[in-house]
Amino acid sequence: MDKSLVERDRQAIWHPYTQMRLAPDPLPIVEGSGARLKDELGNYYIDAISSWWVNLHGHAHPYLAQKIYEQALQLEQVIFAGFTHAPAIRLAERLLHILPKGFSKIFYSDNGSTAVEVALKMAMQYWRNQEQPDIDDAIKSQRGVSSVLRGITRKKILALTHAYHGDTFGAMSVSERGVFTVAFQDYLFEVAFADVNEWSTVNNDWDEFACFIYEPMVQGAGGMKMCEARALNALLKKCRQHQIICIADEVMTGFGRTGKLFASEYLDEQPDIICLSKGLTGGMMALGATACTQKIYDAFLSDDRSKTFFHGHSYTANPIACSAGNASLDLLLQDECFINIQRITAKHAGFLQQLQRIDVVKHPRQCGTILAFELDYGDDGYLNNISSILHGKALNKGVLLRPLGNTVYIMPPYCTTNEELDEVYNCVLEIIA
Numbered sequence: 270m271d272k273s274l275v276e277r278d279r280q281a282i283w284h285p286y287t288q289m290r291l292a293p294d295p296l297p298i299v300e301g302s303g304a305r306l307k308d309e310l311g312n313y314y315i316d317a318i319s320s321w322w323v324n325l326h327g328h329a330h331p332y333l334a335q336k337i338y339e340q341a342l343q344l345e346q347v348i349f350a351g352f353t354h355a356p357a358i359r360l361a362e363r364l365l366h367i368l369p370k371g372f373s374k375i376f377y378s379d380n381g382s383t384a385v386e387v388a389l390k391m392a393m394q395y396w397r398n399q400e401q402p403d404i405d406d407a408i409k410s411q412r413g414v415s416s417v418l419r420g421i422t423r424k425k426i427l428a429l430t431h432a433y434h435g436d437t438f439g440a441m442s443v444s445e446r447g448v449f450t451v452a453f454q455d456y457l458f459e460v461a462f463a464d465v466n467e468w469s470t471v472n473n474d475w476d477e478f479a480c481f482i483y484e485p486m487v488q489g490a491g492g493m494k495m496c497e498a499r500a501l502n503a504l505l506k507k508c509r510q511h512q513i514i515c516i517a518d519e520v521m522t523g524f525g526r527t528g529k530l531f532a533s534e535y536l537d538e539q540p541d542i543i544c545l546s547k548g549l550t551g552g553m554m555a556l557g558a559t560a561c562t563q564k565i566y567d568a569f570l571s572d573d574r575s576k577t578f579f580h581g582h583s584y585t586a587n588p589i590a591c592s593a594g595n596a597s598l599d600l601l602l603q604d605e606c607f608i609n610i611q612r613i614t615a616k617h618a619g620f621l622q623q624l625q626r627i628d629v630v631k632h633p634r635q636c637g638t639i640l641a642f643e644l645d646y647g648d649d650g651y652l653n654n655i656s657s658i659l660h661g662k663a664l665n666k667g668v669l670l671r672p673l674g675n676t677v678y679i680m681p682p683y684c685t686t687n688e689e690l691d692e693v694y695n696c697v698l699e700i701i702a
């Protein structure tokens with residue numbers, strides 16, 4: 270007899286963020302359409318978390334699929350050093366057009382973590398390139414390279430408590446130290462962490478910070494923590510006063526999730542660098558992008574080749590992924606999409622009022638299409654096992670939820686209908702009852 274998909278999965282696959290001994294069998298999904306996923310037995314699930322926050326317009330969207338197909342038939346991949354192509358150029362131009370003012374270059378990579386790595390490396394090398402004379406000049410001055418190489422004064426990095434920026438080493442280093450990072454803590458570089466409301470306690474010389482990285486308005490994996498624009502503005506202003514490079518990680522908040530195209534639009538103070546991924550392709554293809562201002566870019570222009578930005582991935586600016594990005598923007602920038610975002614935002618606001626009356630619900634909150642609360646059950650934190658219980662119960666009711674510990678959140682694709690939202694809300698109410 271043929272082995273089932275689950276048996277074959279169990280034999281061959283190691284899943285992300287999954288304790289393989291304790292986790293229930295994975296659910297084989299065979300199809301997606303709109304906000305729904307269908308399993309091999311024909312059961313449907315509303316994807317209330319946009320499949321790890323990537324999906325914007327619905328699953329297997331025919332327009333996106335068509336554009337990917339056309340691109341795959343024309344040009345599937347080409348090395349991106351020394352070569353270029355229209356899908357990457359068009360996507361970069363369009364991103365620069367819709368991002369907050371002041372951005373002038375796009376650097377492509379593969380995912381959210383790499384978009385963050387690129388941003389951190391840009392900021393670190395910015396200071397090195399600024400503070401070090403050209404090696405060529407040093408040699409010409411006949412004083413020798415070592416005599417003119419000074420120590421870099423801007424070496425420290427500032428991040429927010431509760432931050433999550435990804436799973437590669439740089440991204441882990443700037444993330445809150447906790448269960449995700451504990452096994453690697455000896456290998457992570459040192460970072461100062463500031464509370465967005467109490468940063469005046471930061472015990473460092475602010476002129477030593479090279480950069481400050483933050484998730485604007487909503488901190489995702491750290492527990493859907495939401496902040497006041499006023500508080501973050503004040504911290505950003507302080508960074509500005511000290512010429513610290515500001516990096517907005519909009520990997521999760523970008524592309525309409527918070528009710529604006531980018532969460533940075535809620536803020537007066539704008540970053541020097543923005544990290545994008547997830548919704549960048551509408552959830553169709555893996556792609557990362559790091560946008561920077563002319564000031565950052567200019568610091569790498571030199572006759573001295575050692576000032577080059579030595580970073581790139583095999584699939585940098587993959588044409589199919591860029592085409593998915595362009596197709597997703599086609600849909601995102603239509604009025605219909607923003608009407609849907611506003612519709613979901615308004616529906617969430619109604620549900621929030623209902624949640625406020627429930628005893629076991631703590632800190633119900635919302636930012637645009639993201640709604641979250643803590644369930645008053647056990648300790649706050651990712652390892653609270655209530656998460657897997659709620660996940661299982663919701664699946665039985667045809668809804669995909671994946672609470673972060675006892676933090677329950679809803680972040681649906683924008684095509685989710687009012688009826689589907691009601692199904693999700695009812696499911697949440699039933700499982701917490």
Ligand code: PMP
Pocket residue numbers: 380381382383385433434435436484489490518519520521522546547
């Ligand atoms: N930054 C933020 C704010 C994120 O939420 C995530 C992923 N959840 C990442 C970075 C890392 O993205 P990826 O998983 O694509 O590497």
